[in-house]
Ligand code: HEM
């Protein structure tokens with residue numbers, strides 16, 4: 001697919017493979033994006049390798065562990081009076097995080113349309129989803145630690161590495177979500193106060209925040225698959 | 231939405247203009263100041279590491295003569311020496327030092343894209359260095375686990391520094407990675423997004439290509455080290471068993487079980503091998519520019535050089551297990567990693583040929599930087615050849631963990647990059663300070679260092695063949711060790727001490743020349759690249775005065791036929807190029823000369 005792309009300014013840019021060649025042989029800049037956005041891409045690429053190493057280590061450790069690995073559908077089950085429902089909490093958490101990506105995408109759109117109020121509130125909604133996610137994670141940790149006696153270094157249900165990898169990796173991800181919440185609030189407040197109108201006249205910052213948020217969301221999908229479905 | 235490049239905007243990058251002494255020279259956001267801060271800090275820890283190597287050599291050359299060097303000390307020295315040299319000296323100096331200084335100047339921008347973050351990068355690096363050095367002074371001392379920090383021994387009692395030393399080492403590494411990431415994101419983004427008008431990627435000097443690729447390697451390889459540092463810290467302080475199998479220690483079973491020490495080795499070398507290229511690629515780039523400038527000749531095969539850098543960078547991620555042949559692995563893996571390792575020799579050899587061909591029939595000026603650059607070709611070829619031995623499983627097995635390996639990696643990633651560091655410091659010193667250093671002292675420094683290097687490391691190959699193991703405090707009375715091994719060790723030690731002392735000539739030279747040196751002028755080497763074309767020397771804050779430079783040609787227009795001068799600066803428009811008096815009739819086309827005669831670009835530069 002090498003169709004030409006018509007930009008806002010009416011320039012015809014080559015698309016597809018030709019476009020890539022054109023971008024890389026251009027002077028001044030390679031990607032037609034602001035610096036902050038490019039830098040966020042590179043950061044996320046690097047962060048991908050961090051999570052990649054964590055998850056690969058988890059798989060290795062899980063395979064080399066001598067004791068049995070706990071069955072996820074039992075460990076992560078929750079009962080509301082009746083029979084335990086497997087993975088119910090995590091299903092809700094995942095749903096919440098995915099929804100937050102939706103509100104984030106809307107916020108980016110509103111930002112570019114210059115609807116500061118709406119963008120602000122959508123970002124706050126995203127942050128609120130984030131807080132909910134982290135709180136539910138705290139709840140899950142408490143349940144594992146207090147009720148089931150799982151520790152970072154031991155696990156009454158079998159392999160000690162279960163506790164170690166679980167707390168380390170979900171903790172590291174939870175940290176990412178928490179940082180994202182702070183990031184969202186800071187950017188959101190600046191959107192509301194019109195800071196970006198004054199400093200750069202556009203709302204690409206919302207999109208950059210969004211990139212980070214979607215990434216954290218995407219990583220969760222992998223953690224979810226590897227910890228809860230395997 | 232199309233985005234307007236910085237060079238086309240009415241309002242250029244807003245720079246933070248320093249007003250006080252502190253914001254100008256200490257808490258500074260100027261990439262040049264940050265570069266100098268990085269370099270001075272790196273050279274300082276480098277001196278510490280040099281001191282440590284002198285102590286080790288004293289012990290090895292004259293065992294039993296120095297009661298103040300105990301086996302424990304020896305292990306601590308070895309570990310700190312290795313780690314400091316590789317990470318805190320070379321990585322920091324090439325990327326934090328040269329990267330910071332050269333990137334904005336060579337691409338024609340006013341600063342890095344995010345100067346504040348760039349500044350923080352230095353301060354976090356400084357903290358990491360302080361944490362690292364502090365580990366010498368905590369109870370139990372620095373870690374003695376070897377620079378590879380292999381578990382389980384790294385955190386078990388009995389290894390020096392297994393109490394606090396190892397923790398401080400891991401914290402220092404994690405901090406370094408944070409610092410590097412802040413800087414590295416800046417370097418990559420600046421090179422890709424903030425170039426001046428006319429500066430295409432394929433017109434960039436090779437220095438930048440080397441630094442660029444090394445930074446990308448860093449951004450993708452340091453994560454593995456970070457993750458292993460986190461997990462080892464947890465193994466140490468929280469009693470987890472990521473890397474710890476069931477262990478019987480002093481007759482008692484330990485609390486660990488079920489972990490995988492081999493996992494650490496994989497993570498470590500997934501970082502460790504690219505790390506070799508993190509220090510090698512900038513050296514490749516810088517040396518290409520030194521050779522071309524001082525041979526007054528375009529670099530041979532510019533495009534090949536660029537692709538070789540990219541290929542080496544990519545391949546460096548799939549060779550890591552050649553460090554683990556003796557750890558035991560599936561024979562097919564050994565085969566795979568041996569093959570990839572040998573394949574990486576191809577682009578590397580291309581580079582060596584191209585350097586030599588750049589010198590071929592050049593108008594060579596034997597300046598001090600040129601001496602170091604040529605010295606690099608020797609030591610690098612040498613170290614590269616022994617690498618081919620070690621890349622083969624069957625050859626590696628008997629040589630692994632002997633002095634052959636020590637000799638190999640010192641030649642290829644110790645001495646060679648260090649020679650480029652010296653060459654480059656001499657080369658850019660006139661731009662950084664505005665003064666010329668003392669040539670005689672510089673040449674003296676070169677010859678002692680270069681010949682001394684061979685005196686130190688050539689005999690080590692032989693020691694390796696004899697089977698002298700690495701990381702041994704003393705050989706003792708070993709049957710298979712001939713007398714010559716001991717004599718050689720004394721000789722090596724004496725050479726090492728002389729080389730170590732010679733480095734003070736260098737320090738003396740660059741410090742005294744600050745005051746006493748002659749004014750160098752803005753372009754003493756008659757070089758083409760942009761950093762030599764700044765309106766002020768040393769360049770002022772913002773680098774370029776009111777207008778950003780405009781680039782008209784690639785970085786290697788040396789000795790263009792028909793021109794008056796033997797170099798054409800990158801920012802000289804075709805119409806402005808002065809012609810030689812006798813060649814006016816020949817109508818030389820100064821706008822059209824690329825590498826290997828291919829001139830398809832709008833201004834006659836080679837096209838990607
Ligand atoms: C005059 C300069 C140098 C001397 C005399 C020297 C000497 C030594 C000695 C004696 C050892 C210990 C060998 C053993 O017992 O196994 C060693 C190890 C090492 N050196 Fe150097 N060295 C020098 C420069 C460098 C440089 C520039 C680098 C940078 C890459 C470097 C990197 C290493 C590494 C990575 C180790 C391995 C440490 C370990 O086994 O854990 N050295 N060096």
Ligand SMILES: [Cu+2]
Pocket residue numbers: 502503506549550552553
């Ligand atoms: Cu390697």
